Amino acid sequence: MADYENFITGCFPSIDPEIVNYVTGMLEDSDVTASSDDIFEAIGPFLEQVDENKTEDDIREICNRLFALTSAGDVSNEVHKGPHKILDAPIHLGSLIEDKKTVAEESSSIWMTKRDSGLQVDSKQLAKAEALIQKKQKKLADKDTTTKKQNGVMDGPTASQQINRKDMKLDQSGVNRSYDIKIENFDIAFGERVLLTGAALHLSEGRRYGLCGRNGLGKTTLLKMISSGNLQIPSHISILHVEQEVVGDDTVSLESVLESDVERHNLLLREKELNQILNSSAKGDNLLSTELSEIYDKLEAIEANKAPARAAVILAGLGFSPEMQRAPTKSLSGGWRMRLALARALFSKPDLLLLDEPTNMLDMKAIIWLENYLQTWQTTILVVSHDRSFLNSVCTDIVHLYNKKLDTYKGNYDQFDKTKEERLKNQKKEYEAQKQYRDHIQVFIDRFRYNANRASQVQSKLKLLEKLPPLEPPGKDTDVTLRFPECEKLASNILQLDEVQFYYDKSRLIFDNVDCNANMSSRICIVGENGAGKTTLLKILLGDNSPTKGIRHAHRSLRIGYFCQHHVDQLEMDLTSIELLAQRFPGRTVEEYRGVLGQYGVTGELATRPVTSLSGGQKSRVAFAVMSMTNPNFFILDEPTNHLDMETIEALGNALKKFGGGVILVSHDERLIKMVCEELWVVRDKKVLSLEGGFPEYKKIVEEELKAQGC
Incomplete structure (x- = not known):
């Protein structure tokens, strides 16, 4: 020793x-x-x-x-x-x-x-x-905290699950070949905040599930826990989670999609290798020839020759032109690389496809194509989306995340909404009946508590009350309200474009001879395919881009509130919401900042959290608060519904209808457009056209174009 x-x-x-x-x-x-x-x-x-x-x-x-x-x-x-x-x-x-x-x-x-x-x-x-x-330990702890804060890294999510040992043995032995997924009794937490507790998720093979719930409850985190393997799923089930854009390199877009089918890709590589060996050898090898024949049989079985055409159809449906399909992935923007990631997922056909807000990156034409494509999907889908029309078209079931539990409903979103309301009414009736029954017993106890002749009956009633389960009122989500500030009224046309022409490069004209105008009562929606120039038109209206020809007229008292599609990039992630407003608009009290945030649902403890820890929808609400601090009298909104939950989209529509100023928005959310907009501008062929018939007419035109293209 x-x-x-x-x-x-x-x-x-x-x-x-x-x-x-x-x-x-x-x-x-x-x-x-x-x-x-x-x-x-x-x-x-x-x-x-x-x-x-x-x-x-x-x-x-x-x-x-x-x-x-x-x-x-x-x-x-x-x-x-x-x-x-x-x-x-x-x-x-x-x-x-x-x-x-x-x-x-x-x-x-x-x-x-x-x-x-x-x-x-x-x-x-x-x-x-x-x-x-102690000084050294404090220094190390402070350094670790500072690094996390600088990188915007919070304590990651964690998951715990009660594993069924019988299912585990079947999985290990290879006996279990079912493609149904059952995740029982699991918990998920993010730091000290519990998102799910004692939850269960059952997914039947071939069903298409929509995952719904308020912002910040943990829908995206649940998808990440499933895809990362933190929640136990049978090993023979392949999972694909579309969350990151494809890394840009010299690979052609079409080839990138084809490579996502790993089996086909490996077979083709081996075929090429064997052919080179056999061609270079003067004498043939029987074993290699036999292997090559087997590879040809496998390629024929998986219909490898039809794969390029199938990949091209998927890319075309998602908006890729023939030139873009032949372009290297490094030449694509981030949004198009996300579409490419979605195309790879659709082409590879995993057993479980996880989609998180797939419509955020798509225009209306691509959304309609995706809805039609997923309706014939053979394997299981779990999709997070706040597009009501998309969920109605695609989903066979709805999984509702509420009160740290998961409840599954049969049918699409409209059926779920109706069933949920009926269930809530029944729960209220049951609660009231139970409360009335208990009150009746309590009245008897209070009346005869001191009556010796009724002592035994009182004791019996007391024991009966003790045995009854705790009575809890049925839970209901709090109503979401958004409230835009009052604004100064302006007369006549306050924003107008006359014979406007615009280009970034003379060889590629974006707009030619555009005439349009808006006033304080305008409720205008701009639609069009991605790349047609919708965002460019907004920047011309804002005054950020000057027309190369023509004139932009704006009222001298016009104050525009602009909501950017990529608003997250404009927020300081390491600050709290209150600190963010104080930095942008100094000189006011904390109560004033809280009051503004409260108008958009960022209240209480939410306002003191770092922005990086908020969900996408909560960040959007902070962006709305920042936008309203200048008291604008005209709103220009670029995809404001991205990341917002159903209830918040509804509240946004009501707030825009009550707003005293004008509104121009770019959106693909059918429900919001129908709620708010009275005029539709279509951007196409270097023009901006006002479409009679509104959104239903535009959707009809898009569906006819897709049908003509065979998509």
């Missing part, structure tokens, strides 16, 4: 014995001796104080040697306790001090020995060493 005490005193001859005892005691702790760095962190500051001539490197070397002794298993796990004495009989402590003659002998007693002052450690030195340790 190696002796820590001898080793340390050998390295530090002048060390105080009390420090030796303290240090060796710490070294007996398995947590301290987990590594040489841990040993240095624990005892290094003490040893540095003992001998100032030794450098930090010298101390580290001593700690490395101590760790080597520990790793070799030479150090006893016994803590040094000093000399031991065996007692022959019990000792009465009081008798030890009765006789003065024994006082002199007490100095040798293990019970009454006083510490020799020469062995006492310097208290100032010990306090200084401990202060150094």
Whole structure:
């Protein structure tokens, strides 16, 4: 057994014995001796104080040697306790001090020995060493916190699940080939915040599930937990989660989609390799020829020859022109790379497809195509979307995240909404009936509590009340309200474009001879395919882009509130919502900032959280608050519904209808457009046309175009 005490005193001859005892005691702790760095962190500051001539490197070397002794298993796990004495009989402590003659002998007693002052450690030195340790630990903790804050990294989500051992054995043995998914009794938390507790998720093969719920409840986190393997799913089920854009390189877009079918890609590579070997060899190899024949059979079985056409149809449906399909992925913007990621997922056909807001990156034409495509999907889908029309068209079931639980409803979103309301009414009736029954019993108890003749009946009623389960009123989501501020009224046309022409490059004209105008009562929606120039038109209306020809007229008192599609990029992620408003609009009180945030549902503790920890919909609400701080009298909104939940979209529609100023918005949310907009501008062929018949007419035109293209 190696002796820590001898080793340390050998390295530090002048060390105080009390420090030796303290240090060796710490070294007996398995947590301290987990590594040489841990040993240095624990005892290094003490040893540095003992001998100032030794450098930090010298101390580290001593700690490395101590760790080597520990790793070799030479150090006893016994803590040094000093000399031991065996007692022959019990000792009465009081008798030890009765006789003065024994006082002199007490100095040798293990019970009454006083510490020799020469062995006492310097208290100032010990306090200084401990202060150094605390300072170093605080510095490391602060550094870790600062790094997380700078990177916008919060404590990641965690999941725990009760595993069915029977299913686990079946999965390991390969017997379980069912494609139904059952995740029982699981919890998900994000830091200290519990998102789901005791939840269960059942997905039947071939069904299409829409995951719905308020912003910030954990829908996206649930998808990430499933795709990352934190929640147990049978290993034979392939999962694909579309959440990140494709990395740009020299790969052609069409080829990138084809490569997502790993089986086909590997077979083609092996076929090419075998053909090269056989062509270079003068004499054929029977084994290689046989393998090549088998590869041809497999390629034929999976219809590999039809794959390029199928990939091209998917890309065309998502808006890729023939030129874009042949372009390298590095030439695509982030939005188009996200579409490419979606195309790869649709082409590879996983057993479980996880989609998070797939319509956010698509124009109306692509959304209609995707709805039609997913209606014939053969495997299981779990999709998070706040587009009511999309959920109605695609989903066979709805999974509702509410009160940290998951409830599944048959049917599309409209059926779910109706069923949920009926269920809530029934729960209210049941609650009222139960409350009335309990009140009736309580009245009897109160009336005859002191009646001796009814004592037994009262006791019986009391026991009955105790056995009844706790009575809780049925839960209901709080109503969402958005409220835009009152604004100054302006007369006549306040925003107008006359014979406007615009281009970034003379060889590619974007707009030519555009005439349009808006006033304080305007409720206009701009639609068109991606790349047609919708966002460019908004920037011309804002005055950010100047027409290359023609004139933009704007009222001198016009104040435009602009909601950017990529508003998240414009928010300081490390600040709280209150701090963000204070930085942008200084000079007001915290109560005023809270009041503005409260108009958009960012209340209480939400307003004191870092923006990075908020959900996409909550960040949108903060962006609305920032937009309204200038008290605008005209709104230009670019895709305001992205990330908003159903209830907030409804509240946004009501708020825009009540707003006293004008509104121009770009959106593909059918419900919001029908709620708010009275005029439809279609951007196409370098023109901006006002369409009679509104959104229904535009949707009809798009469906006819898709049908003509065979998509």
